[in-house]
Amino acid sequence: MNILIIGGGGVVGQKLAQTLAKSGTLNGKAISKITLADINNPPSIEAPFDIECQVCDIADPASVQKTIHKDTDVIYLLAAIVSAHAEEDFELGMNINLFGTYNVLERCRALRTKPVVVFSSSIAIYGGEIPDPLGDHTYPNPQTSYGGQKAMGEILINDYSRKGFIDGRAFRLPTISVRPGKPNRAASSFMSSILREPLNGQEAICPVDPDFLHYYLSPRKCVENLIKGAELTAESLGMNRVMQMPGRTWSIGQMIDAMTTVAGSEPAKLIKWDSQPEIKRIVLGWKFDIHAERATSLGLSADASFEDNIRYYIEDDQPTSV
Amino acid sequence: MNILIIGGGGVVGQKLAQTLAKSGTLNGKAISKITLADINNPPSIEAPFDIECQVCDIADPASVQKTIHKDTDVIYLLAAIVSAHAEEDFELGMNINLFGTYNVLERCRALRTKPVVVFSSSIAIYGGEIPDPLGDHTYPNPQTSYGGQKAMGEILINDYSRKGFIDGRAFRLPTISVRPGKPNRAASSFMSSILREPLNGQEAICPVDPDFLHYYLSPRKCVENLIKGAELTAESLGMNRVMQMPGRTWSIGQMIDAMTTVAGSEPAKLIKWDSQPEIKRIVLGWKFDIHAERATSLGLSADASFEDNIRYYIEDDQPTSV
Numbered sequence: 001m002n003i004l005i006i007g008g009g010g011v012v013g014q015k016l017a018q019t020l021a022k023s024g025t026l027n028g029k030a031i032s033k034i035t036l037a038d039i040n041n042p043p044s045i046e047a048p049f050d051i052e053c054q055v056c057d058i059a060d061p062a063s064v065q066k067t068i069h070k071d072t073d074v075i076y077l078l079a080a081i082v083s084a085h086a087e088e089d090f091e092l093g094m095n096i097n098l099f100g101t102y103n104v105l106e107r108c109r110a111l112r113t114k115p116v117v118v119f120s121s122s123i124a125i126y127g128g129e130i131p132d133p134l135g136d137h138t139y140p141n142p143q144t145s146y147g148g149q150k151a152m153g154e155i156l157i158n159d160y161s162r163k164g165f166i167d168g169r170a171f172r173l174p175t176i177s178v179r180p181g182k183p184n185r186a187a188s189s190f191m192s193s194i195l196r197e198p199l200n201g202q203e204a205i206c207p208v209d210p211d212f213l214h215y216y217l218s219p220r221k222c223v224e225n226l227i228k229g230a231e232l233t234a235e236s237l238g239m240n241r242v243m244q245m246p247g248r249t250w251s252i253g254q255m256i257d258a259m260t261t262v263a264g265s266e267p268a269k270l271i272k273w274d275s276q277p278e279i280k281r282i283v284l285g286w287k288f289d290i291h292a293e294r295a296t297s298l299g300l301s302a303d304a305s306f307e308d309n310i311r312y313y314i315e316d317d318q319p320t321s322v
Numbered sequence: 323m324n325i326l327i328i329g330g331g332g333v334v335g336q337k338l339a340q341t342l343a344k345s346g347t348l349n350g351k352a353i354s355k356i357t358l359a360d361i362n363n364p365p366s367i368e369a370p371f372d373i374e375c376q377v378c379d380i381a382d383p384a385s386v387q388k389t390i391h392k393d394t395d396v397i398y399l400l401a402a403i404v405s406a407h408a409e410e411d412f413e414l415g416m417n418i419n420l421f422g423t424y425n426v427l428e429r430c431r432a433l434r435t436k437p438v439v440v441f442s443s444s445i446a447i448y449g450g451e452i453p454d455p456l457g458d459h460t461y462p463n464p465q466t467s468y469g470g471q472k473a474m475g476e477i478l479i480n481d482y483s484r485k486g487f488i489d490g491r492a493f494r495l496p497t498i499s500v501r502p503g504k505p506n507r508a509a510s511s512f513m514s515s516i517l518r519e520p521l522n523g524q525e526a527i528c529p530v531d532p533d534f535l536h537y538y539l540s541p542r543k544c545v546e547n548l549i550k551g552a553e554l555t556a557e558s559l560g561m562n563r564v565m566q567m568p569g570r571t572w573s574i575g576q577m578i579d580a581m582t583t584v585a586g587s588e589p590a591k592l593i594k595w596d597s598q599p600e601i602k603r604i605v606l607g608w609k610f611d612i613h614a615e616r617a618t619s620l621g622l623s624a625d626a627s628f629e630d631n632i633r634y635y636i637e638d639d640q641p642t643s644v
Binding site for chain 1: 481
């Protein structure tokens with residue numbers, strides 16, 4: 001099993017590779033190699049098999065050609081320009097999120113090897129005046145360019161699969177929390193940093209009110225679902241390769257309470273409340289009454305409680321110096 | 323009012339230009355010029371204002387640049403590689419239907435003039451295992467590449483409008499019947515030819531059974547709706563510029579009966595019934611329980627009866643030599 005992770009330098013890509021390295025198998029077959037590809041050379045990981053790290057710019061077909069080969073069995077396409085960044089830089093968002101996806105799929109079509117392609121879509125495809133609840137068969141009416149580009153990516157995954165060019169599957173990722181590392185340019189960045197920074201003894205700013213509701217998944221569960229997602233049979237997917245990945249809806253207040261339950265009362269005191277209109281304008285347009293019926297019926301799952309999300313961060317990611 | 327019709331050599335494009343030439347106005351403003359652009363030099367039309375005919379390949383950004391100018395007020399984007407053709411030639415379908423649309427929108431973005439863009443989408447965006455009834459807010463699960471490319475076009479129209487690059491509106495056209503002229507490469511071509519050819523005294527082949535149901539609109543009503551569609555205010559469209567254009571669902575048997583009612587019993591005798599599996603495979607995947615609530619509430623409309631569709635063909639299109 002030769003696996004390529006595009007976006008392999010990102011949080012989810014690195015964790016996915018580490019988890020696959022631990023298990024050594026995907027879909028019951030031994031993994032022979034993982035290639036981590038990203039726009040900047042991604043960090044390598046420890047593994048009992050070959051790990052290759054590559055620079056790949058998916059906006060450039062020649063670069064994609066050098067990264068996807070005849071013997072690539074499974075491709076995780078996780079690379080993206082995130083929401084606020086794609087909103088600021090429309091061209092870059094189109095080039096990576098739409099044309100980058102197209103370039104990867106075109107390379108697969110040219111190779112005629114029909115690899116499994118696991119595409120990370122997003123709950124940002126929901127929006128507009130579409131009534132709740134939302135899920136697998138909701139009309140996509142995104143209100144960000146990122147959401148639009150992901151919605152188009154879903155259609156490409158479906159059509160390339162229908163034509164037999166790939167064996168695709170696309171999952172709309174919930175917002176990942178607690179995301180380790182540094183804040184990124186996603187408008188949702190604060191949804192991790194208000195927990196991560198206080199757990200690490202640092203101050204953080206919360207730009208929305210405690211009753212702000214959103215749909216979350218831990219990185220650990222996300223990786224587990226991405227692995228199960230690659231293992232689903234084509235037959236089980238039917239005429240639509242796209243589905244919502246399970247998550248749960250929590251308020252900011254509930255998330256902070258969970259942190260207090262797990263880590264005591266000190267971290268919450270480090271949160272500064274500072275309303276930020278530009279962040280609010282984006283995130284209040286996002287939907288949260290989301291249900292993942294198909295994925296749940298296919299064996300994917302969400303965190304049991306937000307206490308779990310906090311515990312997973314502490315176990316998997318908290319810097320040991322804290 | 324300077325109007326550009328891309329796909330201006332096609333049946334709908336020509337009729338749209340002729341209708342605009344007769345009225346002389348769009349949205350209450352005098353028309354100063356219509357440009358007809360198409361992949362082959364389109365036929366000119368009679369008009370009391372300037373008519374320009376141009377070759378334009380929307381797959382080529384340089385060609386698009388020569389066709390869309392600072393003073394272009396309204397763009398009708400009707401050019402497409404139709405269903406069976408896009409299914410046979412995947413690359414051509416992508417290049418015209420997806421990248422052609424993108425090139426037109428990118429030219430508008432570069433000009434910063436925010437023209438009205440009226441995009442012809444299609445009921446081919448519906449499909450898969452999505453439950454009936456279908457309409458404005460149905461999840462698009464197309465089962466042809468043409469349908470997928472149109473679904474992506476809808477998302478682009480919405481996002482370029484949201485960003486303020488265009489003032490877009492997209493309408494999912496029903497199947498046009500009775501379509502004049504020669505059969506084309508759409509899998510739906512027979513849905514006109516089984517009426518048109520017999521009305522013209524010629525034999526025609528019907529590849530499906532009389533109880534085959536589908537969703538139709540006459541060319542005359544389609545043009546009327548495309549004109550109303552350009553005249554809708556941006557405010558009336560809200561957060562979603564995409565809607566189903568009104569049509570009506572008829573069986574092949576009802577359509578033939580309507581022909582007999584209007585034109586006597588001779589034409590129906592010219593229909594040869596010859597089941598064609600490849601056509602059936604495509605068209606039986608199409609949906610027909612379709613409703614156009616938004617467009618109807620905004621003043622667009624369908625034919626009152628299929629007898630009207632037959633009469634419009636005889637009045638507008640039947641060769642006088644018959």
